[in-house]
Amino acid sequence: MMMKLTAILAMTADGKISDRHKTRATFASAVDKQHLRERLTEVDAILFGAGTLRAYGTTITIPNSQWQPINIVISPSGRFSPGLPFFTQPVSRWLITTSTGAKFWQNESLDAFERLIINNEINWLEILTQLNQLGITKLAVLGGGELVASLLTLGLIDEFWLTICPIMLGGKDSPTPVDGIGLPSPQLLELLSVHRVGQELFLHYKCINNLSF
Numbered sequence: 001m002m003m004k005l006t007a008i009l010a011m012t013a014d015g016k017i018s019d020r021h022k023t024r025a026t027f028a029s030a031v032d033k034q035h036l037r038e039r040l041t042e043v044d045a046i047l048f049g050a051g052t053l054r055a056y057g058t059t060i061t062i063p064n065s066q067w068q069p070i071n072i073v074i075s076p077s078g079r080f081s082p083g084l085p086f087f088t089q090p091v092s093r094w095l096i097t098t099s100t101g102a103k104f105w106q107n108e109s110l111d112a113f114e115r116l117i118i119n120n121e122i123n124w125l126e127i128l129t130q131l132n133q134l135g136i137t138k139l140a141v142l143g144g145g146e147l148v149a150s151l152l153t154l155g156l157i158d159e160f161w162l163t164i165c166p167i168m169l170g171g172k173d174s175p176t177p178v179d180g181i182g183l184p185s186p187q188l189l190e191l192l193s194v195h196r197v198g199q200e201l202f203l204h205y206k207c208i209n210n211l212s213f
Helices: 030-040 050-056 099-107 124-133 145-153
Strands: 004-012 045-049 070-074 093-097 115-118 138-141 159-165 189-197 200-207
Touching (some): 004 030, 004 145, 030 200, 045 050, 045 145, 050 070, 099 115, 115 124, 138 145
Parallel strands (some): 004 159, 045 070, 070 093, 093 115
Antiparallel strands (some): 159 200, 189 200
């Protein structure tokens, strides 16, 4: 069975997803948050990095719904606080980590994650195949930029939803939607739709020449 990966990100007009301190982004509007919730109703699970979890402390949920997508955190070290509000939210939580990262949660006997997926090399083809075998066919990637870059480098992201917000942050150290050292080759995109609400633009892209597994 194929798995579809969709990256969903809000960014400033100068292409930043946070400031140089990598703090929680507050520039997206209520309309964008509702847009994100609508996208989440279309997937089985959401994936985000530990940096995103530390910055926000919580996850976004679908209001007035008993069903919520599975929340999957990727953290090789497994080091973030079990006291975050995230762990009291009514969602299913999985953790992708290494053997070392898993020890923290196993030794603490914390019932924080329903499932630990251990992959010492963080091999995304192996990890996504395992997630697919566990019933996940549609996965939303919510950041951060280094996570998106690692998946895009392997040609694993199928689509992007990008919200452009009317603000600029600037700074060479401010993270972008596709962060890190840069892609080995340019990623071509096909524009599927453009929608304007107020001062925000909602762009929907398809990735060209991505891999399937």
